[in-house]
Structure formats: structure tokens, C-alpha cells
Amino acid sequence: MGFASEVMTLVNKFLLLTNLLAMKHALIYGIVFLSLTSLAFAQDLQKVPLDEIWKTKIQDLAPKKPTFESSGKKRVLIFSLHTGFEHWVIPHTEEMLRIIGQKSGAFEMISSKDIKEFEAANLENYDALILNNTCSKPDHRNLFWDKLTEESDKDSVTLMKKALQLEKNLIDFVSAGGGLMVLHGGITTQNSSTEFGELIGGSFDYHPPQQTLRVYLQDATHPLVQAFPKTGFEHVDEPYFYKNAYNKGDFKPLLYFKNSEIQSLRNGQADPPERTYVAWIRPEGKGKVFYASPSHNAQSFENPKLLQFYLDGLQYVVGDVDCDETPIGPGS
Numbered sequence: 001m002g003f004a005s006e007v008m009t010l011v012n013k014f015l016l017l018t019n020l021l022a023m024k025h026a027l028i029y030g031i032v033f034l035s036l037t038s039l040a041f042a043q044d045l046q047k048v049p050l051d052e053i054w055k056t057k058i059q060d061l062a063p064k065k066p067t068f069e070s071s072g073k074k075r076v077l078i079f080s081l082h083t084g085f086e087h088w089v090i091p092h093t094e095e096m097l098r099i100i101g102q103k104s105g106a107f108e109m110i111s112s113k114d115i116k117e118f119e120a121a122n123l124e125n126y127d128a129l130i131l132n133n134t135c136s137k138p139d140h141r142n143l144f145w146d147k148l149t150e151e152s153d154k155d156s157v158t159l160m161k162k163a164l165q166l167e168k169n170l171i172d173f174v175s176a177g178g179g180l181m182v183l184h185g186g187i188t189t190q191n192s193s194t195e196f197g198e199l200i201g202g203s204f205d206y207h208p209p210q211q212t213l214r215v216y217l218q219d220a221t222h223p224l225v226q227a228f229p230k231t232g233f234e235h236v237d238e239p240y241f242y243k244n245a246y247n248k249g250d251f252k253p254l255l256y257f258k259n260s261e262i263q264s265l266r267n268g269q270a271d272p273p274e275r276t277y278v279a280w281i282r283p284e285g286k287g288k289v290f291y292a293s294p295s296h297n298a299q300s301f302e303n304p305k306l307l308q309f310y311l312d313g314l315q316y317v318v319g320d321v322d323c324d325e326t327p328i329g330p331g332s
Helices: 002-040 052-061 090-104 143-151 156-175 184-188 194-200 244-248 298-302 304-317
Strands: 074-079 107-112 128-132 179-183 203-206 211-217 233-237 241-243 252-258 275-284 287-292
Touching (some): 052 090, 052 298, 052 304, 074 090, 090 107, 090 128, 090 304, 128 304, 143 156, 156 179, 156 194, 156 275, 156 287, 179 184, 194 244, 194 287, 203 244, 211 275, 241 244, 241 275, 275 304, 287 304, 298 304
Parallel strands (some): 074 107, 074 128, 128 179
Antiparallel strands (some): 203 241, 211 233, 252 275
16 A cells, blocks of 8 residues: 555656646747737837937928929818827827928928817818827717816806817818818717718727738729829738718728738628728818828838828818719718
8 A cells, every 4th residue: 555655646746747837838828829919919019209310201201292283382280189099109190291291382280289279260270170190088089078178167068069069160161161181090089970970981980909901092093092002002000990971981982901801800890802991082062081090100101102192182182182082882
């Protein structure tokens, strides 16, 4: 019995050691897996310092002149207030827009984070507005409401009435002939508003983790995508998906990605023929709207073709571009 007990003790020690080794290997595998996953789906690329080196680089890459004949120097407001998610690229985007506008000679760029700019009288000072990642808080998805409630202790009915008036002023500005460019998270400015969604052409739904996208041209002959190769281009970003007015297809698409090439989709969006649009245009009354989801990262602005695309979009919203605006319609 003594010998048998010693054997059992040795067996038990062997099994314990085996289990410990297995646990160690599992832990190592888990760490490696999580590390690889983190690399594949990093929510941000490394932040780029907004310094003179970067500004000079963008200055050198920016187009020297407008693609289309300019109808005169236009005054453009770059509005960069956020109350919800803060994109680290906001100041870089503002600087990039200032550079391409001023270097082209076609635009005077003014920057602000003051919602008073959306008073009707103040909007008259501009030919176009740019919503630069103007993300609102998730509870109401109303940037104006968010800011008004931060600054005032008036009752909620009064503040909401004011928020809705500022939104209406923006919509009226475009309908009367003003231009509107919306970049990346700017689509969430008034994301719960039916009217704002119809103005933009859709509302933000969700995005899978950031990843490398292949961006394709909807129509390679369209004048607003001439900056890009006909085969498209690769781009690191958040693949945005949309809802509400987007399903009406009341816009002319410019760029898209293939859902079959996107990782971590929600169920029902992986049908290979299905396209999700990355950028589009639409007329609104006498005005023009240009939406582009790039970019979540300042690294994207080191692509001179993308800088040309933004400048061409600015020319579109101020009326310098005569192009096809035919909407694709629902289910397209």
C-alpha cells in the first residue's frame, strides 16, 4: 500500500504540473490573441502632433488651385463644436480645411465653436458651413440642446424651442442657397431629427471597429471623384453605417465600400452585392449638401487625393460645380 500511495502521489503531481502548463499556455495564447485583435481593430491610430511640421506637410500636399472655375472668393464657416464623442482629429481637420481653402485662393475660412453662429442673422455672413465632427451626446442627439442646457438654467421647454429654431435656421440657410459640408461624425449633430437627417441624406446608425477599407468610386466619370484612381483607394477608418433617411436614397453617391469586405458587421449586412456609401451629394432647395465620412484620423490627410476631394466638395457646395445630382432612390 505504501508503494501504491507513492505512485498515486507522483501521478497527482504530474497531473497538477500538466494542468499548470496548460493554463500557462492558454494564458499566453489569450494575451497574444487579444494583442492581435487590438492591433486589427484599434479604435484610433496613433495621434499626430498638430505642430508646424504637420501643418507644413499638409500645406505642401494641398492643391495649388481649384479644380473648377471659381465664381469668386467664398466665405466659409468651419464649425467644430462637439458635446458628445471627441474625435482627436477635430483640430487637424479644421487646420486642413483652412489650408486647402486659403491655398486655393477660392475661400476665406472662419473657425468657430459658438452656436450663436446659427442665428439667422449670423448665417447671412457665410456662403457655406462645414460641420467638423460635431458629435452630440447620445441622450438627445441634439448638439444645440446640449450646449444650451450647459449654458442656461431656463426651463427645458424654452431651451428645446431654441434648439429647434437653430436647427431650422441651418436648414433654411441651405434651402435658400447656402452650402453645407458635413464631415465624419458631423452627421450626428442632430441625429434624432427627421428634418436634419433628410437634409444630410441619412442618420448615423453604428460603425464596426476601425479597419482598413477599400473605397470604390460609384461612377468613375463623375467630376467630383476625378482626384482618385478609377480602381479606388485604401483607407483606414471607421466604416459608418446609416439609417432613417438614408434608406430613401435621396442623394447621389460618390464613394462606397463593399459590406462583404467589412469585418464585424451586424447581422443582415454581409450580403456581398450590398454597398454602403462613404460620400454623397444632394441639392436642397437652392443649396447644396456634401457628406463624406472620411476621416477619423489625421493620417488620412496626408493623401493629396483626399485633400483634392475635399476642395472639390467645397466648390460643389458653393455652386461652382455643374454635375449629376440624380438620387439613386430606395433600395439601391
